[in-house]
Amino acid sequence: MDSKELYAIYQQHPVITTDSRECPEGSIFIALKGESYDGNQFAAQALDKGCAVAVVSDEQVYNNYHGDKQMIFVPDTLQAFKDMAREHRRRFDIPVIGITGTNGKTTTKELVRAVLTERYDGMATEGNYNNDVGVPKTLFRLNVMDEIAVVEMGASHPGDIKTLAETAEPTCGLITNVGKAHLQGFGSLEGVISTKGELYDYLKTREDSVIFINADNEYLMGILPHEVKAEFYTQDENKADAQVYGQMIACDPFLRLRWREHDGDWHDVTTHLIGSYNLDNVLAAVTVGLHFEITPEQICHAIESYVPSNNRSQLTETPYNHLIVDAYNANPTSMAAALDNFCVMDVSPKMAILGEMRELGASSREEHERMVERLKGCPFDEVWLVGDEFKDIDCGDFRKFDDVEQVKAAIADCRPEGRYILIKGSNGNRLFQLPALL
Numbered sequence: 405m406d407s408k409e410l411y412a413i414y415q416q417h418p419v420i421t422t423d424s425r426e427c428p429e430g431s432i433f434i435a436l437k438g439e440s441y442d443g444n445q446f447a448a449q450a451l452d453k454g455c456a457v458a459v460v461s462d463e464q465v466y467n468n469y470h471g472d473k474q475m476i477f478v479p480d481t482l483q484a485f486k487d488m489a490r491e492h493r494r495r496f497d498i499p500v501i502g503i504t505g506t507n508g509k510t511t512t513k514e515l516v517r518a519v520l521t522e523r524y525d526g527m528a529t530e531g532n533y534n535n536d537v538g539v540p541k542t543l544f545r546l547n548v549m550d551e552i553a554v555v556e557m558g559a560s561h562p563g564d565i566k567t568l569a570e571t572a573e574p575t576c577g578l579i580t581n582v583g584k585a586h587l588q589g590f591g592s593l594e595g596v597i598s599t600k601g602e603l604y605d606y607l608k609t610r611e612d613s614v615i616f617i618n619a620d621n622e623y624l625m626g627i628l629p630h631e632v633k634a635e636f637y638t639q640d641e642n643k644a645d646a647q648v649y650g651q652m653i654a655c656d657p658f659l660r661l662r663w664r665e666h667d668g669d670w671h672d673v674t675t676h677l678i679g680s681y682n683l684d685n686v687l688a689a690v691t692v693g694l695h696f697e698i699t700p701e702q703i704c705h706a707i708e709s710y711v712p713s714n715n716r717s718q719l720t721e722t723p724y725n726h727l728i729v730d731a732y733n734a735n736p737t738s739m740a741a742a743l744d745n746f747c748v749m750d751v752s753p754k755m756a757i758l759g760e761m762r763e764l765g766a767s768s769r770e771e772h773e774r775m776v777e778r779l780k781g782c783p784f785d786e787v788w789l790v791g792d793e794f795k796d797i798d799c800g801d802f803r804k805f806d807d808v809e810q811v812k813a814a815i816a817d818c819r820p821e822g823r824y825i826l827i828k829g830s831n832g833n834r835l836f837q838l839p840a841l842l
Contacts, residue, residue, distance in 0.1 A: 405476060405478060406487075407484070407487035407488060407490065407491050408491060410459070410476070410478075410484055410487065410488050410491075411488050411491035411492065413432065413457055413474075413476075414432060414488055414491075414492070417430050417431060417432050417456045417457055419431035419432065420432050420433075420434060420485075420488075420541075420544055421433055421434070421450070421455065422434050422436050422443065422485075422537065422541075424443065424446035424447075424449055424450045424453070427450050427453035427454040427455045428454060428455075429454040429456075430454070430455075430456045431454065431455050431456065431457075432455065432456065432457045432458075432459065433447060433450035433451070433455040433457070433458040433459070434459050434481055434484070434485045435447045435450075435458060435459060435460045435461065435462070435465075435481050436481055436482055436485070436537065437461065437481065437482075442462075443460075443481070444460045444461060444462035444465045444481075445462075445465070447460045447462075447465055447469070447475065448465070448469055448471065448475075451469075451471055451473045451475070452471075455473070456473060456474065457473065457474045457475070457476060458473070458474070458475045458476070459475075459476045459478055459481055459484055459485075460475060460476070460477055460478075460481065461477070461478055461479060461480055461481045463477060482536060482537070485537070485540050486536065486539075486540050486567070486571045488540070489539070489540035489541075489543040489544055489571055489572075490543070490570070490571050490572075490573065492543055492544055492546060493543045493546060493571075493572060493573055494573070495546075496546050496550065496553075498550060498551055498552055498553060499552050499553070499575050499576060499696070500552075500553045500554075500555060500572060500573065500574045500575050500576070501516065501552070501553070501554045501555070501574060501575075501576045501577070501578065501692065502555050502557055502568075502569060502572055502574030502576070502577045502578070502603055502606075503516065503554065503555070503556050503557065503577075503578045503579075503580070504556070504557040504558070504559065504565055504578075504579055504580070504600055504603055505578075505579050505580025505581050505582070505600065506580070506581055506582050506596060506600070506735065506737055506738075507580065507581055507681075507733075507735070507737055507738040507741070508580040508581060508681070508682070508684070508685045509534075509556055509557075509558070509580050510532075510534075510556060510732075511677070511682065511685050511712060512578065512580050512685040512688050512689060513528060513529060513554055513556045514528075514710060514712070515685055515686060515688070515689035515706075515707060515710055516528075516554050516578075516688070516689045516692050516693075517554050518689070518706040518707065518709065518710045519689045519690070519692065519693035519698055519702070519703050519706040519707065520552055520554070520692070520693065520696060520698065521706070522693075522698055522702035522703070522705065522706050523696070523697070523698050523702065524551040524552045524696070525549050525550060525551050525552075526550055526551055526552040526553055526554065527542075527545050527546055527547075527550045527552075527553045527554075528553065528554035528555075528556075529542045529554065529555055529556040530542070530545075532558075533556075534556040534557055534558035535558050535564075535568075536564070536567060536568065536571075538558075539555060539557060539568050539571055539572055540571060542555055542556075542572075543555070543571070543572060552696070555572045555574060557569065557572070557603070559599050559600070560763065561599070562595055562598065562599050563599070563602070564599060564602075565599055565600060565601075565602035565603050565606075566602040566605065566606065569602060569603055569605075569606035569607075570606065573610075574603070574606070574607070574613075575610065575612075575613055575614070576607075576613065576614045576615070576616065576692075576695075577603045577604065577606075577607045577613070577614075577615050577616070578615070578616040578617075578688055578692065579600050579601075579603060579604070579617070579624055580618075580684070580685065580688065581618070581621060581623075581624070581684070581737070582596050582597045582600050582621075582623045582624065597623050597626075597627065601627040604627060604628065604629050604632065605629075607629070607632050608629050608631050608632055612633075613632050613633070614632070614633050614634070614635060614695065615628065615629075615632050615633070615634045615635070616634075616635050616637070616688060616691050616692055616695070617634050617635070617636055617637075618636075618637060618638070618684055618687070618688070619636040619637065619638040619640070619643050619645070619646055620638050620639055620640060620643075620684075635647045635691055635695055636648075636691075637649075637650065637684075637687040637688060637690065637691040638650070638687075639651065639652075639683065639684075639687075646666060647665065647666055647691055647694060647695075648663055648664070648665060648666075648687050648690050648691045648694065649663065649664055649666070650662065650663040650683055650686065650687040650690070651663075652680055652683050653672070655678075655679065655680045655745065655748070655749065656749070656750060657678050657719055657728070657749055657751065658674065658675055658676055658677060658678065658719070659675045659677045659678070659679065659680060659682050659683060659686070660672070660673070660674045660675070661673050661675070661683055661686060663686070663687060663690050665694060665700070668700075671700050671703075671704050673686070673704050673707050673708055674708055675707055675708065675710070676708075676710060676711045676712065676719075677710075677712060678712075678718070678719050678728050678730075678745070679741065679742065679745040680745055680748075681741040681742075681745060686707055689703075689706075689707065690703055690707075693706070718730075720839055722839070722842055724819060724820075724821045724822070724842060725820065725821060725822065725823050725824070725825050725842050726751070726823070726824045726825070727824075727825050727827060727839050727842055728746065728824070728825065728826045728827065729827050729836070729839055730742055730826070730827065730828040731759070731827050731828060731829055731831070731833070731835040731836040731838075732831055732836070733830060733831060734758075734759060734760075734761045734762075734828055734829050734830045734833075735761055735764070735830075736761060736764070736771045736774065736775070738828075739758070739761060739775055739828065740775075740778065742826065742828050743756070743775075743778055743779065743782055743826075746782070746784075746826045747782045747783060749824070751824040752785075752824070753785040753786075753822070753823050753824070754783065754784045754785055754823065754824050754825075754826070755784060755785060755786045755787070755788075755820055755823045755824070755825045755826070756779070756782075756784050756786075756787045756788070756825070756826045756828075757787075757788045757790065757811065757825060757826070757827045757828075757829075757835065757838065758775075758779075758787070758788070758789055758790065758826070758827075758828055758829055759790045759791055759808075759828070759829020759830055759833030759835050760772065760789075760790065760791030760792065760793035760794065760829065760830065760833060761775070761793070761829070761830055762830040762832050763830075768793060769793070769797075772793045772794060772797060773797055776789075776794070776797055776798075776799050776800075776802070779802065780800060785823070786803075786820070786823075787799075787801075787802040787803070788802070788803045788804075788805060788811060788814075789802050789803065789804050789805065790804075790805045790806075790807065790808060790810075790811055790829060790833055790835065791805075791806075791807070791829070791833060792806065807833075807834075808833060808834045808835060808837055808838070811835075811838060812837065812838070812841060815838070815841045815842065816841070819841070819842065820842065825842060827839065827842075
């Protein structure tokens with residue numbers, strides 16, 4: 405059964421579930437299969453619980469089913485899911501902006517969404533639905549009211565962005581940056597650059613596509629295709645081709661900046677974002693907004709109104725401390741940016757609780773040693789390091805903890821008070837559990 409035939413079934417039953425515990429009446433169950441789960445084993449149960457159709461990839465499950473509801477066999481349920489999502493996306497002749505990057509893609513996506521919704525009804529990726537299951541789920545949220553869409557795309561292996569771009573079929577593209585992340589899957593920084601560049605490769609196949617690009621990023625400029633129209637943003641006023649120029653005014657602790665269009669007036673903005681590294685994310689959103697004819701006043705309003713969530717550069721004040729929570733993700737590039745920003749913040753006393761960086765493969769030991777050396781040059785009053793990667797590294801006076809449970813015990817024994825505390829680490833460290841205790 406091809407994608408058009410599957411989509412015709414979706415049009416009769418326009419609700420999809422991939423979770424056999426949630427089976428709305430008349431929905432379609434897609435039996436996805438992963439390393440630790442096999443939805444095929446729950447397909448018959450999903451039909452019994454209310455689904456009208458189950459799509460499976462296990463011939464034995466298909467042959468053994470003798471119920472009165474429809475079970476469909478396909479060789480690859482994930483591919484069928486993506487193909488159906490692509491068919492759904494093609495029903496909407498609207499701009500679709502694909503966003504990827506090593507760091508900042510979720511913040512940039514949220515800023516772009518905020519700016520665009522000043523004028524348009526639109527849809528954007530929710531939460532972390534940015535992988536080969538999340539992107540199809542995002543696309544199925546498109547409806548006739550949407551005038552524009554923003555789709556975030558994540559990657560951990562070569563080819564990931566190619567697949568997601570071919571599913572979402574973006575008309576515009578934005579790569580926030582490239583850096584050292586998921587090196588276990590990519591193999592090298594060059595592998596990261598090549599994979600993120602798959603978004604550019606896809607856009608070359610479309611007529612009238614547009615790339616929004618940071619003209620200061622040598623890696624991205626190095627892979628920019630000449631076939632695609634580009635609109636640039638920069639912090640360097642000497643770059644004459646840029647649509648948007650921006651400068652940081654202060655970061656105390658929130659980022660304040662000024663931006664202007666080419667030959668235009670300056671606009672001052674006070675954000676709710678922590679970190680000077682967010683300047684590029686803001687300029688990206690400004691550039692996208694101007695392309696879609698959002699006024700400067702609307703752009704400034706949207707950016708000033710945006711408040712980050714999901715443990716990304718959040719400033720939280722508790723009865724005891726001021727917390728800078730960035731505990732959703734960590735890699736060498738984002739960790740360095742967070743530490744550098746915290747170093748120059750004019751606050752005191754400073755404390756850092758930092759988790760290990762995951763999925764770095766053979767580079768892990770070297771990158772953690774670099775992180776510790778960087779920390780030794782930072783003016784922090786106290787540093788706590790969490791995770792196995794720090795065990796065999798000379799960390800000087802820094803405290804080491806095996807896991808977040810040991811940190812929680814230390815806080816219960818003697819909670820730090822009256823401090824500015826940076827909390828950052830890979831999501832697997834579960835440091836997001838700490839703000840409630842601090």
